[in-house]
Amino acid sequence: GAMTATTFAGTAAASKNLPPMEPSWGRQLGAGVVDKPYGQPSAYEKEVVRRTVPWLTAESIASISMTPIQDLKGIITPNGLVFERYHAGVAQIKPEEHRLMIHGLVERPIIFTMEDLMRFPSVSEIKFIECPANGGMEWKGAQMEALQFTHGMLSCCEWTGVPLRVLLEEAGVKPEGKWILAEGADGSHMSRSIPLEKALDDTLVVYAQNGEMLRPEQGYPLRLLNPGWEGNTSIKWLRRLEVGDKPWYHREETSKYTDLMADGRARKFTFVQETNSVITNPCPENPIVKSGLIEIEGMAWSGRGKIKQVDISFDGGVSWVPANLKGLVLDKALTRFSLVTKWDGQPWLLQSRAIDETGYVQPTLGQLREARGTNSIYHKNSIHSWKVEANGGVKNVQIS
Amino acid sequence: GAMTATTFAGTAAASKNLPPMEPSWGRQLGAGVVDKPYGQPSAYEKEVVRRTVPWLTAESIASISMTPIQDLKGIITPNGLVFERYHAGVAQIKPEEHRLMIHGLVERPIIFTMEDLMRFPSVSEIKFIECPANGGMEWKGAQMEALQFTHGMLSCCEWTGVPLRVLLEEAGVKPEGKWILAEGADGSHMSRSIPLEKALDDTLVVYAQNGEMLRPEQGYPLRLLNPGWEGNTSIKWLRRLEVGDKPWYHREETSKYTDLMADGRARKFTFVQETNSVITNPCPENPIVKSGLIEIEGMAWSGRGKIKQVDISFDGGVSWVPANLKGLVLDKALTRFSLVTKWDGQPWLLQSRAIDETGYVQPTLGQLREARGTNSIYHKNSIHSWKVEANGGVKNVQIS
Amino acid sequence: TPGMVSAGEKYGFGTTATAEEIQGWDIDIRPDGKGLPAGEGSVADGEELYEQLCATCHGLFGEGEGRWPVLAGGEDTLTEERPVKTVGSYWPYASTLYDYIRRAMPFTAPRSLTDDQTYQLSAYVLYLNEIVDEEFVANKDTLAAVEMPNQEGFFVDPRPDVKNNRCMKNCADPAKLQIVGTLQGVTPVGHFVEGADAPAASHQAQEEKERSL
Amino acid sequence: TPGMVSAGEKYGFGTTATAEEIQGWDIDIRPDGKGLPAGEGSVADGEELYEQLCATCHGLFGEGEGRWPVLAGGEDTLTEERPVKTVGSYWPYASTLYDYIRRAMPFTAPRSLTDDQTYQLSAYVLYLNEIVDEEFVANKDTLAAVEMPNQEGFFVDPRPDVKNNRCMKNCADPAKLQIVGTLQGVTPVGHFVEGADAPAASHQAQEEKERSL
Ligand code: HEC
Ligand code: HEC
Ligand SMILES: [Ca+2]
Ligand SMILES: [Ca+2]
Ligand SMILES: [Ca+2]
Ligand SMILES: [Ca+2]
Ligand SMILES: [Ca+2]
Ligand SMILES: [Ca+2]
Ligand SMILES: [Co+2]
Ligand SMILES: [Co+2]
Known part of the structure; x- marks a missing residue:
């Protein structure tokens, strides 16, 4: 989520804004209507922005920036954050x-x-x-x-x-x-x-x-x-x-x-974006902060139609469990999947694998490399792996 | 649409930016990525903003502003424009x-x-x-x-x-x-x-x-x-x-x-927002600018579920034709309706009438007034009327 | 096994609220008096405080300055063309007054009043509405016991209350249609109507022309 | 009747484009030479112009300054670990060169070249790649006739090319899993990793550490 990386405890404990106190924002008036005829996100959400990797291109005018999908919910990308x-x-x-x-x-x-x-x-x-x-x-x-x-x-x-x-x-x-x-x-x-x-x-x-x-x-x-x-x-x-x-x-x-x-x-003319998926919670930006129940969540999409199923592996692809699709499942749109489970400090090798309505199963990186080598730059839609460490930290890894 | 009220012809005719000329924006570079880490609408869309009616309230801090629904498309309201x-x-x-x-x-x-x-x-x-x-x-x-x-x-x-x-x-x-x-x-x-x-x-x-x-x-x-x-x-x-x-x-x-x-x-406890609808094209802000084919378009919604049908009248409610629902038809969500027809300068008394999945038919203003008088302030979901004049101008009228 | 969570199992997120934490935030009052705190306040003390903190907006007699809300009067106007809905003419329960003043007034400094002050102001606004006399002292028993004039004036939403038919043809007599135009010059349309502009939407224009609300 | 529009009826919106209007915007070139304008340009003229307008970014020999694109060289690298894909080593058609220079170069002043200049620069970039000799003069016939080294190097997308199965259990030998970690310090993660920061994402750090792309 948008705020998981921030530490809540420290500042909060000493605050006059916690119950039983009346928070400062309850004791005053805020700005009125049309103060902002066109609204902006909260000042506390400054970190939710597009970012680029400077070395990818010679400079920013012929370049790319990325959507902070780690902070997004649902399937709509707000316009200000579209890559x-x-x-x-x-x-x-x-x-x-x-x-x-x-x-x-x-x-x-x-x-x-x-x-x-x-x-x-x-x-x-x-x-x-x-x-x-x-x-x-x-x-x-x-x-x-x-x-x-x-x-x-x-x-x-x-x-x-x-x-x-x-x-x-x-x-x-x-x-x-x-x-x-x-x-x-x-x-x-x-x-x-x-x-x-x-x-x-x-x-x-x-x-x-x-x-x-x-x-x-x-x-x-x-x-x-x-x-x-x-x-x-x-x-x-x-x-x-x-x-x-x-x-x-x-x-x-x-x-x-x-x-x-x-x-x-x-x-040539490699047009279709094939079936793909990624787990957004947890992920490097959203480490697991507490033991207990956790919703493993992510997004899946296919350029050939609707997502039919997403499976999740906790052991690097040895075994898989079906996740649930949630919310709207639309043609060629992001689709959310979810699985509630428990985490008690055990290391995980988390993966998601999407299947679309044509029956296409998202491939492993090994399968893609075998078919295409490693120079094709584009269309890398392979199963992605996150390593969840004992402290809840999450690292990007590749498993073969 | 967002731009219908602006006059295109005048400025454009004399412009160096029209074919066969190469427009100025094709001869230069624009800002690069993350120039705006969080993006904004085009400067040409300044008029698409929330607005208030100052006399409704003593001042703006306990007040209301309205979404420019006349300029919006589809069913999603961008966050910056939510009322x-x-x-x-x-x-x-x-x-x-x-x-x-x-x-x-x-x-x-x-x-x-x-x-x-x-x-x-x-x-x-x-x-x-x-x-x-x-x-x-x-x-x-x-x-x-x-x-x-x-x-x-x-x-x-x-x-x-x-x-x-x-x-x-x-x-x-x-x-x-x-x-x-x-x-x-x-x-x-x-x-x-x-x-x-x-x-x-x-x-x-x-x-x-x-x-x-x-x-x-x-x-x-x-x-x-x-x-x-x-x-x-x-x-x-x-x-x-x-x-x-x-x-x-x-x-x-x-x-x-x-x-x-x-x-x-x-x-008391009048919670539900009953079935309602309104035509967004044409409307006072979006007059008809040219004769010929026109898409009569609007939005319908019901607090009790999905929209099942919307009808349109061109003669102030004497006769009705079914419109088409378009796009997603979701529970308690805005739903778009549409009807393509021709306008050749004839005056219209345009109305839309929505029906939801419970079978509830959006009432006339007369029916609402008969049941509730005119002092109830809230929940006025009656059929709305636009008068389309010979010059394509659109006026808000009430028909009884 | 991952993915296997027993049905009915609780998430266990959040911390148990302590009595002290709850008490600080549990500010609401109900018609039966539930929530009213200890303490009390008289009409006389309320008068002084009201003149200090409230009268600039709501008027010395609750008549409302400018467009700020009217707090008193309006008896027997509920069936008129322009009903005046006030604490006295409309509100069903006195508890609502204590609750609202406590949570939201004075407008510019919400949650700044003591419990006693809130009793004083509640007593005084009731007095302005001739619901209690000048001897009245509000406390958790007396305030809960106040009977408001319009207490019986409310009934539960009976909607759907109107049944339209999906008539498709000859639904009305075209010759008898009455078309009433818009009252012009009261809404701000300067952004799309040439010549029209904001002044038309000012409070002054509205006072001359407004038909309703 | 409203709502009744005959099927196949055209909307009739927009205006018919005149030949003159089309001509100004119809800038595209195809491999068969369609779109190439009149005029011509020699390698020699191209050299001068290239050094003036292009070499600051693409290098005197097309080798690319800094991270700006390389325009020449890279022959026989397409199967190597780091292929160098250039006009000479990769592009299938010479027409693409004329088309792209005309629509997009020089980077800071697109659409500023004359047709002749575009021929000159196309000739010169081909010359830099040893595809034409120094006598070459590009025009609509000669340019369309150029055969590029990698013309046969492309084939139509055969995807779906990989077939994974929906295996649910024992899909791999857990003992044999190879886990390769992330190359650290090349992506900007200062916004959520304490201590990590932007320098790690600079071009310099990248040059030392970058593995691919
Ligand atoms: C600066 C102006 C201002 C002051 C001072 C002020 N009020 Fe108000 N009052 C308002 C406004 C504005 C509202 C309506 C707020 C809304 O609708 O959100 C209101 C509403 C009320 C209402 C509800 C009226 C209704 O009919 O619903 C009561 C009761 C009230 N005020 C009492 C008080 C008391 C008691 C004080 C003094 C402690 C006070 N007000 C001071 C501006 C003021
Ligand atoms: C200020 C820097 C700059 C200058 C000057 C410049 N270019 Fe480029 N050139 C670029 C960039 C950046 C790209 C890649 C643009 C992109 O990918 O969107 C490029 C791409 C190219 C390409 C395509 C390379 C490929 O492999 O796809 C060609 C060909 C080219 N330029 C030719 C020229 C010529 C000819 C000139 C002079 C008329 C020129 N450039 C001047 C920056 C420059
Ligand atoms: Ca974050
Ligand atoms: Ca407009
Ligand atoms: Ca309570
Ligand atoms: Ca009185
Ligand atoms: Ca062409
Ligand atoms: Ca060479
Ligand atoms: Co492709
Ligand atoms: Co209600």
């Missing part, structure tokens, strides 16, 4: 001057204003977005000492927009049209080729997240959303969609976001 | 020094720290919270010229916490226990009597909203949540729960939050 990935920093776009152009192999090329797009019937869907590099620093060995860095390139919001299918019908895709190039308006003009099949299936063109307009960090005023696919395909600050008969093989689908195998050949 | 209701302003509570005491008719009175509470298995549920005074300014006549003021005392979040049932089992309620007094830690020490039946049914003690810890405005670090019940029963800054054999008849359940009928007698 960031930029190739040219955050574009600051005037919404009145933003345009989406659809052209190429279409009957009628169209330019939409934001007002035009917001006139279409909207849909709202809760979907995760994950960077395919999530966990990628760990192909060769465990090197991230915190959950925020092992799994934090991951967020889940309620997104609102228009199915891309509707916009494509409006333009009229010609029979030769098979791929779509999506392009951003930021300085990187990030571009990805999307198969028409996906575009006609569940791709959305979205302008809102968690009820309000997109945050600048997430592509304000418009982005693509390819549910369940690697986050970089969900082009932010979306300005152009060109329909073509072949993929474009641009830099982000050749130089990057291809997966190098041990034999030196590379996989 | 506010204070009786002594926003308490600023140190979470380490906050305590929840459960006592009275229990086997073992307990004091919980936040850390204690967060050790219990958590549940996360998407539920609306509504002030029973929502729309209450309109019992005698239409006087609010904007959706934010007619229906904005309403929000919907994913809440995380512990079922109150679990905490009560921990303390062991004695057989005589029938009611619970919930009390806040703020300067008003807001208190309400809750029947044990509700407490054992679906009441939660929550510490998080939309993934992160509660906002100070919503009771940080702890609040009660009585799903579907009037918002004031969901005591914020919750510090005490006393189990008793009778209700307490405190100020907020006698002087306030009782409903005065035409005969001078008053209803």
Whole structure:
């Protein structure tokens, strides 16, 4: 939880704010309504922020930050904490001057204003977005000492927009049209080729997240959303969609976001974020502070559909017990799992293993390495291990 | 939508940022990651804020503000925009020094720290919270010229916490226990009597909203949540729960939050927020800007369960057509409805009418007034009417 | 075995509250007098204290200054177009007065009054409402015994009380629809209506134009 | 009737894009040369421009300054423990180079190059990678005709490629489990580990300790 790392006892014992005393906040008035027309988290939650690992990139403008998933509850990521990935920093776009152009192999090329797009019937869907590099620093060995860095390139919001299918019908895709190039308006003009099949299936063109307009960090005023696919395909600050008969093989689908195998050949168009899961309590940031009953909790997700089952191992994968799914179990959304048990100082090798509705079982790291080597950077969705020590501390380890 | 009231055309036509030009934001770099460790909305969304109606209260510390529901999409209200209701302003509570005491008719009175509470298995549920005074300014006549003021005392979040049932089992309620007094830690020490039946049914003690810890405005670090019940029963800054054999008849359940009928007698313990709905597009803040196809959209909610159906009338209630529910349809949560139709300048008298899973049909204002007079202040859940004028402008009207 | 927790087992989180801890926070009062502390307060002492601590907002006679709450008067207005709901005209129990003053007043300094002061102020507000006479001394017995004028005025919520039908066609006579427009200029709409602005939402504009609440 | 919209009817929102509007934004290039503009650029001109605009970050020889991307070299490293993936060693198509420089480089001034300049720089980066010789002049025909060393190095995603079973008991030999701990001091954990702090996450610490990526 957000506050587990802080020591409560010390300060509290001496405090005038504990029963039977009347706390200071009960003896005074606070700020009135619209003191903050747009509200902020409590000053006591300053540690719940996005963080980056500086050495991952040359600098912060083409870089990534991670969501503090160790502090989050439920399945919604609040907008202020959604992870960031930029190739040219955050574009600051005037919404009145933003345009989406659809052209190429279409009957009628169209330019939409934001007002035009917001006139279409909207849909709202809760979907995760994950960077395919999530966990990628760990192909060769465990090197991230915190959950925020092992799994934090991951967020889940309620997104609102228009199915891309509707916009494509409006333009009229010609029979030769098979791929779509999506392009951003930021300085990187990030571009990805999307198969028409996906575009006609569940791709959305979205302008809102968690009820309000997109945050600048997430592509304000418009982005693509390819549910369940690697986050970089969900082009932010979306300005152009060109329909073509072949993929474009641009830099982000050749130089990057291809997966190098041990034999030196590379996989291309590795779109799907496969079934994954991680235990969020306990974790390095949330050590076990007291013996007794404990809820082992975590999140699971699959780019192929709904989570069907999550199992937990306490002994490094020798034996497994089924966990319970709790709350909403939605297609391509974070799903919470939970198992109440007892801890009395015994060391644990904690793992979670998710299974999705296609029957796919989250693999071991050994299985992934065997199939792909250790150079593929992306799509490391293997079972993750936490070592719980006798003092309740939790360490990131790899088990083989 | 968030931007419909702004004029796009003027500025845009002369701009260097439109195709075929390369917009300025495509020629430069933006801020890098963790430039804002906790993000903010775009500067272009300044108008999407909570607002109050100053004359409703003597001053802002015991007052209310409204959520800009005219600008929101989907069913989640972002935390920064959740409506506010204070009786002594926003308490600023140190979470380490906050305590929840459960006592009275229990086997073992307990004091919980936040850390204690967060050790219990958590549940996360998407539920609306509504002030029973929502729309209450309109019992005698239409006087609010904007959706934010007619229906904005309403929000919907994913809440995380512990079922109150679990905490009560921990303390062991004695057989005589029938009611619970919930009390806040703020300067008003807001208190309400809750029947044990509700407490054992679906009441939660929550510490998080939309993934992160509660906002100070919503009771940080702890609040009660009585799903579907009037918002004031969901005591914020919750510090005490006393189990008793009778209700307490405190100020907020006698002087306030009782409903005065035409005969001078008053209803007490009017907890449930009955089925309600309102059209959010178009509305006074979102006039129709162009002829052609339009999605009539809105939100419906019921304190008794799920929304089953919403109908729309274009002629002031003479005839009705079924709308479609869209997105998630959850128990005691906002539910979106939608109907695509055409507008070519004809005047409309737009209404929406929700029906919940109990079969309850949202009543007309006439029916409510006939049953209750016009002095009851609270629980005005009648069918709402918007007059769409030939120029697309939308006015709040009452039809009888 | 991990994952196996016996049903009905308690979590055992939290610490047992001591009698002393409970007593400091157990401030609530019930109509039957439960919760009323020892001590007492007279109308006369209450008058002095009220004028010192309360009158600036609630008025010398409980009539309310500006928009601050009215504490007295309003008898027989509950069926009128603008009911005046006060301690005297509306509140069912005197215990609520002690409870509320103790937990929330004076507004700017909640929980600052002694038990005796709270008795004094309760006595005086009752006196302002002509519910007790000037000799009245409030204590846990006398206050619990006070009968309020509107004690019988409340009944349990009977909702659902209105039954609408899901009529789809010819639900009303279009010729007979009465359409009443919005009272304009009382809500702040400057953020989307050109020309309209905040002044329209000021207390002054409201006093001239307000229809209800 | 309201609520009745014929199936397949178009919304008609938005305006038809003109050829001129499209042309300004249609910046993408494909491997078959589609999208390449008129104009040309030589290796020699490219060298001068590269040294002016690119070398500060990517190095005089494309070797990359500091942590900025390496643009040349890395031949035959794709099976090594630390593959060096560059234009020469990894990229399958030369068109991607023109496309990417045009849309994103130079980093601090994207979209500032002319078509000819982009040809010059594409030619030069290919030359740095020994894919073309110093006489090479890039234009829409010559660039599309360049064959890249690793053109055949890519194949379509075959996932799901790994099949785990839902084993519940005796899934491994507990005696043979190998547990490898975290490389410490390379991630910033100062926000929850006492004593640990940001320096551990600096580029310098990383250079000494980093294992991968
Ligand atoms: C600075 C202004 C102020 C002062 C001084 C003040 N009050 Fe109040 N009083 C209020 C406000 C504001 C409310 C309503 C608070 C709310 O609704 O949350 C209120 C409410 C009340 C009510 C409930 C009224 C009703 O009808 O529900 C009582 C009783 C009361 N005050 C008594 C007192 C007493 C006794 C004192 C002096 C010890 C006092 N007040 C001092 C502002 C004040
Ligand atoms: C201020 C530093 C800087 C300058 C100057 C610069 N670049 Fe880059 N370049 C970068 C960064 C940073 C990236 C990676 C961006 C990303 O991943 O989002 C990059 C990426 C590239 C790539 C892709 C490398 C790969 O393997 O994917 C090429 C090609 C390139 N630059 C060419 C150029 C050329 C040509 C110029 C001069 C016109 C230039 N760059 C000037 C910083 C710079
Ligand atoms: Ca923490
Ligand atoms: Ca607006
Ligand atoms: Ca009590
Ligand atoms: Ca009098
Ligand atoms: Ca093109
Ligand atoms: Ca060379
Ligand atoms: Co991939
Ligand atoms: Co009520």
